[in-house]
Amino acid sequence: MTAEPRLLARSLESCIIPFYDSLKRFLISDKSITDTIKSYAHIVCDVHRTSHNVQVLLDNGMPDLKVGLLLRRWPRAMSKQSGEFKKAVAYLKELGFNPSKSIFLIALVAKSSGKTTWQKKIDLFKKWGWSEEAIVSAFRRYPWCMLVSENKLMVVKDYFVTRLGWDPxxxxxxxxxxxxxxxxxxxxxxxxxEVLQSRGLIKDAHLVSPFTIGExxxxxxxxxxxxxxxPQLLKLYIGKRSLSQ
Incomplete structure (x- = not known):
């Protein structure tokens, strides 16, 4: 209650209990419901907004399990103003994201992060020479990139572009x-x-695929x-990784 004192102003019979019961459709167990409320009690204070946003998702074809996942892992996204939330869903569908797929959830969380946060990253990408089309394409390919902190974006970019000389x-x-x-x-x-290239075992150390495949x-x-x-490659690789621990 100290985290969200406004809960005390909500009626148990007409607000909290009905909302709790409605969550059972998506979160199934009592533990999942209570864990969600504990992690973000604000969701109960904006019952009507949350319920409206849930209905928007259902109307656009999102399955109950996906709605439950969104409520459980990213409840903050569900308490956005209804008008903005509806626009975000429509925008993502225009980009080709399918509400029935898990990647839609990531894209929605990213788009719901706030206008300021979203725009700061757009401006950052533009400083790197990315066009609007390139930014949208990157978001389509990997919407998680809009959830990475600005500092992390800069660190990775500086390594590849400034140190290795890659084209942004x-x-x-x-x-x-x-x-x-x-x-x-x-x-x-x-x-x-670098070792492989220095020994002529590969032609270009500036390959992308080695960074994108699994371990x-x-x-x-x-x-x-x-x-x-x-023969020293494995020792070199392990040694470099151990420096980060």
Whole structure:
């Protein structure tokens, strides 16, 4: 109650209990419902707004399970002003996002992060030379990129562009790289690529695919298959990763 004292002004019979019961359709268990309310009690204070936003999602084809996931993991997004929320859903559908797919949830959370937060990242991308079309394309490919902090975006961009000399537009085509840890993934993998290139085992250390594949795939393709030519690669890779711990 101390986190959201306005709950005390809500009627138990006419507000809280009916809303609690309505959540059962999406959250199923009492524990999921109480956990959601505990994590973001504000959702109960704006019952009508939340209920309206839930209905918008249902009207646009979002399954109950996906609505439940949104309520459970990102309840803050559900308490946005109804008009803005409806516009966000319409905007995402125009971009081709399907409300029945999980990626729609990520895109919606990103778009609901607030006008200021959203615009700051748009402005940041434009400073890098990204066009409106490139920004929209990056968002379509990997909406998580709009949930990454501005600081993380800058750190990753500076490494690839300033240190490695990449064209910033490459990052627009592969925005997934912004989700990777610089210390645990990007630097260790590039260290391996540099050794391979220096020995003529690969032609270009500025490849994108080594950064976007899974851990097992990377080790198999760029470490294990070069054991004879460069036996120190695994030790180098592990050593670079251990520096981040």
């Amino acid at each position: 537009l490459v990052l627009a085509r592969y925005p997934i790289v912004f989700s990777f840890s610089l210390e645990k993934t990007i630097i260790p993998r590039h260290s391996v690529l 097992k795939a990377f080790l198999k393709k760029y470490v294990d298959c070069f054991k004879e030519e460069a």
